[in-house]
Amino acid sequence: MERQICSGIKLAKIKDLFPSSSLFRSRGVVVKMPGIVIVGTQWGDEGKGKIVDYLAKEADCVVRYNGGSNAGHTVVVGGKTFKFHIIPSGVLQGKRVYIGNGVVVDPEVLLSEIENLRKEGFKPDLYISDRAHVVFAFHKILDGLEERFKGSLSAGTTLRGIGPAYSDKVARFGIRVADLLDESELRRKMDVLVALKQKVISQVYNGKETLEKEEIVKKYAEFGRKITNYVCDVSFAINEALDKGETVIFEGAQGTLLDIDHGIYPFGTSSNPTAGGACTGVGVGPTKISKVVGVAKAYTSRVGAGPVPTELMDKVGERIRIKGGEYGTTTGRPRRCGWFDAVPVRYSIRVNGISELILTKLDVLSGINPLKICTHYMVKNKVVNDIPADLKTYEECKPVYEELEGWTDSLDWHQIAMGGYEALLPQAKTYIERIEELTGVPIKIISVGPEREDTIIKD
Numbered sequence: 001m002e003r004q005i006c007s008g009i010k011l012a013k014i015k016d017l018f019p020s021s022s023l024f025r026s027r028g029v030v031v032k033m034p035g036i037v038i039v040g041t042q043w044g045d046e047g048k049g050k051i052v053d054y055l056a057k058e059a060d061c062v063v064r065y066n067g068g069s070n071a072g073h074t075v076v077v078g079g080k081t082f083k084f085h086i087i088p089s090g091v092l093q094g095k096r097v098y099i100g101n102g103v104v105v106d107p108e109v110l111l112s113e114i115e116n117l118r119k120e121g122f123k124p125d126l127y128i129s130d131r132a133h134v135v136f137a138f139h140k141i142l143d144g145l146e147e148r149f150k151g152s153l154s155a156g157t158t159l160r161g162i163g164p165a166y167s168d169k170v171a172r173f174g175i176r177v178a179d180l181l182d183e184s185e186l187r188r189k190m191d192v193l194v195a196l197k198q199k200v201i202s203q204v205y206n207g208k209e210t211l212e213k214e215e216i217v218k219k220y221a222e223f224g225r226k227i228t229n230y231v232c233d234v235s236f237a238i239n240e241a242l243d244k245g246e247t248v249i250f251e252g253a254q255g256t257l258l259d260i261d262h263g264i265y266p267f268g269t270s271s272n273p274t275a276g277g278a279c280t281g282v283g284v285g286p287t288k289i290s291k292v293v294g295v296a297k298a299y300t301s302r303v304g305a306g307p308v309p310t311e312l313m314d315k316v317g318e319r320i321r322i323k324g325g326e327y328g329t330t331t332g333r334p335r336r337c338g339w340f341d342a343v344p345v346r347y348s349i350r351v352n353g354i355s356e357l358i359l360t361k362l363d364v365l366s367g368i369n370p371l372k373i374c375t376h377y378m379v380k381n382k383v384v385n386d387i388p389a390d391l392k393t394y395e396e397c398k399p400v401y402e403e404l405e406g407w408t409d410s411l412d413w414h415q416i417a418m419g420g421y422e423a424l425l426p427q428a429k430t431y432i433e434r435i436e437e438l439t440g441v442p443i444k445i446i447s448v449g450p451e452r453e454d455t456i457i458k459d
C-alpha cells in the first residue's frame with residue numbers, strides 16, 4: 001500500500017509539501033518520499049551543495065552518483081564555509097553519506113576531506129562503493145597532456161584526472177575501490193595499466209614523466225587500508241534504505257549541459273550528471289526514483305571552454321561574477337557569467353524529467369536594471385528553442401531577450417528570507433514567475449544567500 005502511494009504519478013497529485021518535510025500526508029496516512037534526485041540544469045555550479053545540505057535535514061541519507069573531485073560543492077553553515085569535492089554535501093547534517101559506483105574516487109582527496117571534517121569536529125558516517133573507479137596520479141598527468149593535444153577542442157578541464165579515469169573504466173583497464181583492498185590484485189592490474197600509461201605518456205604525448213609501478217602499488221594499497229572501513233556495496237545499502245521507506249537524496253555533480261551524452265559535446269565532463277546517472281551511478285532501478293528536482297541559478301555561469309550564448313563580456317558580467325563569487329571552487333578560475341537562459345533549462349527539464357525547480361542566487365542580481373532573460377535563440381532567421389547537437393549551430397545561436405524590471409541593491413536578503421515569498425519585491429516575484437512560465441515548471445525553493453536560513457519556500 002505504502003509503495004503504491006509513493007509512485008511518482010500518485011505523488012504528483014498529493015499536495016506537495018516538499019521540501020519542508022519529506023513526509024507526505026495522504027488521507028491521514030504519513031507516506032515517505034524515498035528517492036529524490038537533485039540535478040544541475042545548467043553548466044554546473046548551480047548551488048547544488050547548499051541545496052542538498054538544506055534538504056538533507058529532512059532526509060536519511062545522501063548519495064553522490066557521478067563525477068569526482070572536479071566537483072566543488074560549497075556549504076556555508078554559521079558563517080563557516082565548507083567545500084567538498086567528493087564527500088556528499090549532507091555530511092554536515094550528520095546524515096549517512098554514500099559515494100556511488102558512478103563516481104571516480106581520488107583517494108588522496110577523499111582522505112584529506114575526511115581529515116578536514118574530523119578537525120572541524122564532524123564524524124562522517126561515510127560509505128564508499130566497492131565498484132567506484134579510482135583516479136590515480138597518472139590520470140591527472142594524462143588530463144593535462146590530452147588537454148594540450150586537443151587544442152581548440154579542449155574543454156578546459158579541472159585537471160583532476162576525470163576524463164582519463166572514466167576512459168579507463170569504459171575501456172576496461174580501470175581499477176576499482178575493491179582492488180585497492182587487495183594488494184596482489186592491485187599489482188596484477190597495475191602491471192597492465194602502468195605499462196600502458198607509460199607508453200601513452202612517453203610515446204604518444206612525448207611526456208617526461210616516469211611511472212614507478214611498485215611505488216604506485218604501495219601508495220594506493222596504503223590508501224586502500226585507510227579507507228577499508230568505509231567500503232561497501234552501496235547499491236545494496238541504498239536499495240535497502242529505500243525499501244525501508246527512508247528518504248534518499250541522489251546528489252548530482254556538475255550540470256546537464258556538461259553531461260557526456262546530453263551536454264555540449266565535447267565541452268563537458270565524462271560522466272552523466274543527468275538523472276539517469278543516478279540509477280546507473282548508484283545501482284537502483286528507475287522505479288525507485290520518485291522525483292527529479294532541478295537546480296537553476298538565476299543567471300548563467302560556466303567555467304571552462306565552449307559556447308555560452310548569453311555570456312556577458314561587459315561590466316554587468318563582471319558585476320555578477322564579483323557579487324556572486326563566481327570563481328571555480330576546484331580551480332579558482334573566473335567563471336563566465338551571463339543572463340538567465342531559458343533554453344538550456346527547458347532542455348534539462350526534458351532530458352531529466354524534472355517536475356520542479358529550485359532557483360538559486362537571486363540576490364546576486366540586485367541592482368541590475370533592466371534584467372534580461374533569453375527566451376529562445378535565432379540562427380539564420382530561424383527560431384531555435386532547443387539545444388542543437390552540433391557545436392557549430394550552437395556557436396551561431398543568437399539569444400533573443402526580453403527585459404524585466406530589476407530591483408534595488410539595498411535589500412536585507414536575510415530579512416526577506418525570514419519573511420518568505422511574500423516578502424520579495426514585486427519585481428523579483430515577476431522574475432521568478434516569468435522563469436516558471438518559460439520553463440513550464442514550478443519553482444519551489446528560492447535561495448537568496450549562502451547560509452541555510454537564506455532560503456525561501458514558495459507555496
Ligand code: IMP
Nearest residue numbers: 044070071155156157158268269303304
Ligand atoms: P573535467 O570534468 O575536469 O574533465 O572538465 C570538463 C569540463 O567540465 C570543463 O569545462 C570543466 O570546467 C567543467 N566542469 C567539471 N566539473 C565541473 C563542476 O563541478 N562545475 C562546473 N564545471 C565543471
